[in-house]
Amino acid sequence: MSVFKTIAAAAAAIVVTVGAATASTTFYLGGWGGLSYSHSYSKDGIGLTVEAYKHDQGVLGEQIKVGQWGRGLGACSKIGSYGCKESHQVDGYGAHETIKFSFDHKVRIESVKFTYVDWNDDFEFGSYSNGVLETYQSDIAIPIDGYFPTYAGWEGYGTYEFVGGPEATMFSVGSDYKFDNFKIKAIEVSKVPLPAGAALLLTGLVGLAVLRRRRGIVA
Numbered sequence: 001m002s003v004f005k006t007i008a009a010a011a012a013a014i015v016v017t018v019g020a021a022t023a024s025t026t027f028y029l030g031g032w033g034g035l036s037y038s039h040s041y042s043k044d045g046i047g048l049t050v051e052a053y054k055h056d057q058g059v060l061g062e063q064i065k066v067g068q069w070g071r072g073l074g075a076c077s078k079i080g081s082y083g084c085k086e087s088h089q090v091d092g093y094g095a096h097e098t099i100k101f102s103f104d105h106k107v108r109i110e111s112v113k114f115t116y117v118d119w120n121d122d123f124e125f126g127s128y129s130n131g132v133l134e135t136y137q138s139d140i141a142i143p144i145d146g147y148f149p150t151y152a153g154w155e156g157y158g159t160y161e162f163v164g165g166p167e168a169t170m171f172s173v174g175s176d177y178k179f180d181n182f183k184i185k186a187i188e189v190s191k192v193p194l195p196a197g198a199a200l201l202l203t204g205l206v207g208l209a210v211l212r213r214r215r216g217i218v219a
Contacts, residue, residue, distance in 0.1 A: 024110050026188040033068035047104035055098040055174055058126035058136035071115045072183035073099055089116055091181035098174025099184055107189035109165040114182045117142050117156040121180050128170040135166055167192050
């Protein structure tokens with residue numbers, strides 16, 4: 001392959017990466033993986049690993065098991081001989097539970113969809129840099145968009161949309177009050193665009209390619 005073609009291919013790859021950065025990706029988290037210490041997902045070239053922890057105002061403590069169920073992710077801090085000895089939901093009864101989302105790319109969080117939501121449920125949200133808590137928000141009300149039937153009656157579901165959501169590779173969504181409980185059905189993120197330096201690199205690559213081609217023609 002000629003140098004011109006190589007540079008052109010590299011430039012095209014950067015264009016694709018920058019263009020794709022504005023599109024959002026929604027991870028649907030439900031399934032039948034049951035209780036485990038982690039569950040993994042991959043979509044649109046983004047890898048995601050979820051884990052569950054006890055937390056204190058966003059500071060992660062002891063790891064607990066995360067449950068993957070049909071209507072989303074839950075957590076269990078009390079394991080018995082026959083599985084979880086408490087609610088399968090993320091709750092704050094006894095231990096304050098949270099789900100940690102670790103991405104292999106830096107992303108901006110756009111929205112989180114919840115199930116098993118009551119009118120008084122809220123959630124805690126944290127973002128992390130190199131595993132250290134960077135921002136923390138508490139008592140974020142979960143909107144109820146509708147209801148679905150269960151064996152125990154009707155339960156709510158709703159989507160919280162972030163405005164100018166934080167950018168990171170790691171987030172947490174949890175509870176810190178005994179009457180707050182829910183499952184997490186989906187999370188929507190956008191891959192963070194390449195820094196301005198990438199655009200300058202693209203300009204330089206294209207300019208170099210054009211210059212080399214002109215020199216070749218003159219020769």
